[in-house]
Amino acid sequence: MSDEANRPQRRSSSAEAAATRWRQKNPEEDIDHDPPSHVPEDEEVVPNRHSASAEAAALRWHERHPEDED
Numbered sequence: 001m002s003d004e005a006n007r008p009q010r011r012s013s014s015a016e017a018a019a020t021r022w023r024q025k026n027p028e029e030d031i032d033h034d035p036p037s038h039v040p041e042d043e044e045v046v047p048n049r050h051s052a053s054a055e056a057a058a059l060r061w062h063e064r065h066p067e068d069e070d
Contacts, residue, residue, distance in 0.1 A: 011019070
């Protein structure tokens with residue numbers, strides 16, 4: 001895995017500073033929002049289904065690296 005995949009998700013320091021300035025100038029708009037109770041899902045998308053190119057790449061990798069299999 002790359003370092004980016006292991007890095008926790010956070011904004012840059014300049015984005016944090018901009019957000020802080022905005023909250024100070026707009027305190028009436030800085031309210032916590034409740035998360036949506038239901039996240040709509042796209043009916044055409046199958047969860048956890050990889051694209052054909054990702055599947056082909058995985059097959060090629062397994063063909064080239066048979067010693068890495070369980």
